[in-house]
Amino acid sequence: MRQDPEPCTALLRARGLVKEYKSGGGSVEAVRGVDLEVGAGEFVAIMGPSGSGKSTLLHVLGGLEPATRGEIWLRGKRADGLSPSAWAVLRRRHVGFVFQFFNLLSTMTVADNVELPALLAGATPKQARKRREELLAELGITAKADAPPSRLSGGEQQRVALARALANEPSLLLADEPTGNLDSANTNDVLRLLRRAHAGGQTILMVTHDAKVAGLADRVVNLFDGMIADDARVVPAQRLKGQRRETAIGNFLELSG
Amino acid sequence: MxxxxxxxxxxxxxxxxxxxxxxxxxxxxxxxxxxxxxxxxxxxxxxxxxxxxxxxxxxxxxxxxxxxxxxxxxxxxxxxxxxEPIDGPRVRDEFFMKLVLAPLAGLADRMELINSQRRHYFGIMRNLMDMQAGMDRATPAARLLVEGAVLHLQADLDWLERCQEELV
Known part of the structure; x- marks a missing residue:
């Protein structure tokens, strides 16, 4: 791994990132030249229409798929050239992943699912157990520790997946539509947990369709046709002068201005 | 009132x-x-x-x-x-008038219009989510009022995305 020639405070940085898929005789570019920085402690949401390349971008940034071109820097070190196994080691220590369909190991208990990442990263069984107990308590699923994931509701499974992703206190949490398969009550629970993790300093990069996430994130990156169409800090809205709308939102604006 | x-x-x-x-x-x-x-x-x-x-x-x-x-x-x-039922969603929308008409006269770029409107909506969403976070002891009516505002705003954002897909 080469060291960054310039000092860089970003936890994650992508430069000129491109991801091509071979298709028939030609190739399709799902990600077409993305420059992105995520600072330590930031919560960044990636939004955009279906097919805009959001999930592909996240997978490439987390090393689940190799980039075709461009650079990825994680914690000041170049990561785009790593082998799959080197990526796996990097993820184990520094990157937590949460997916839309939970991806829990069905033959293991909830507790074992959460302890496994710590054990793989070299923690003692005692340390792994302690961390698991803390996380399950924090996420309100202690009572389900000995159950197999299949006995849990979707919302509970996603909380377990979140516990697993946070088990090694990763520098970066990558989340791919974590509320995409949940009803609104469970969505609100998972968002509340992400909000709390962020308040505790967790860096989060999250692909989502859910506009509520924009209300929790520090920044929203809008992807369109594999490129960044907008990248903006979320700032509380001010009342717009001289405008009045007789809707719940309009009334709310009257109040907040 | x-x-x-x-x-x-x-x-x-x-x-x-x-x-x-x-x-x-x-x-x-x-x-x-x-x-x-x-x-x-x-x-x-x-x-x-x-x-x-x-x-x-x-x-x-x-x-x-x-x-x-x-x-x-x-x-x-x-x-x-x-x-009596109350009127449904508006068909006239001031932002949409701007989005469709302003570029015809070379007054604005559609992508920029959409981005600035979207940023504003995100700001409103931030206000609503902050409000929702402090509503543990609110009445169901109060919580539903905010939830309604969130859902309206989500629909506005979805529509903005559709406009982006079709018009930009």
Whole structure:
């Protein structure tokens, strides 16, 4: 791994990132030249229409798929050239992943699912157990520790997946539509947990369709046709002068201005 | 504000300040609490229109207070209001007018218009989510009011995305 020639405070940085898929005789570019920085402690949401390349971008940034071109820097070190196994080691220590369909190991208990990442990263069984107990308590699923994931509701499974992703206190949490398969009550629970993790300093990069996430994130990156169409800090809205709308939102604006 | 006041008075006679409190307690901080002056003015007009009548009640060491109650005419108007459906979503949308027409005259770029409108919506979403986070002890009505605003805003954002897909 080469060291960054310039000092860089970003936890994650992508430069000129491109991801091509071979298709028939030609190739399709799902990600077409993305420059992105995520600072330590930031919560960044990636939004955009279906097919805009959001999930592909996240997978490439987390090393689940190799980039075709461009650079990825994680914690000041170049990561785009790593082998799959080197990526796996990097993820184990520094990157937590949460997916839309939970991806829990069905033959293991909830507790074992959460302890496994710590054990793989070299923690003692005692340390792994302690961390698991803390996380399950924090996420309100202690009572389900000995159950197999299949006995849990979707919302509970996603909380377990979140516990697993946070088990090694990763520098970066990558989340791919974590509320995409949940009803609104469970969505609100998972968002509340992400909000709390962020308040505790967790860096989060999250692909989502859910506009509520924009209300929790520090920044929203809008992807369109594999490129960044907008990248903006979320700032509380001010009342717009001289405008009045007789809707719940309009009334709310009257109040907040 | 006329009909909500009539609806509260249909439950029991009340004076202006009690009505203000009832609105606040039911709908919470998301609802723009009318100031007491607006309530008194509205009650006065309702009385002029024969929809409520008032009675002065003496108070110790304070000016008399007016207690209002619903008249038969008021009850009739309220019944009509309650049973009538309310208008659906707007078809006219000021932002959409800008989005479609401004680029034709070379006044603006559509992607920039969409981005700036979207940033504003995100800011509103931030306000709503902050509000929602502090609503653990709010009434169901107050929580649903904010949830309704969130859902409307989500629809506005989805529509913005569709505009982006089709027009940019």
């Amino acid at each position: 006329r009909q909500p006041l009539l609806a509260l008075l249909a439950k029991e006679p009340a004076h202006g300040y009690e009505l203000k409190l009832a609105l606040e307690q039911t709908f919470g901080q998301a609802y723009p609490s009318p100031n007491i002056g607006q309530i008194y003015v509205t009650l006065k007009r309702l009385e002029q229109d024969g929809l409520v009548r008032s009675q002065d009640v003496e108070q110790d060491s304070r000016p008399n207070k007016k207690v209002y109650e619903l008249t038969e005419a008021g009850r009739g108007l309220l019944a009509a209001w309650v049973t």
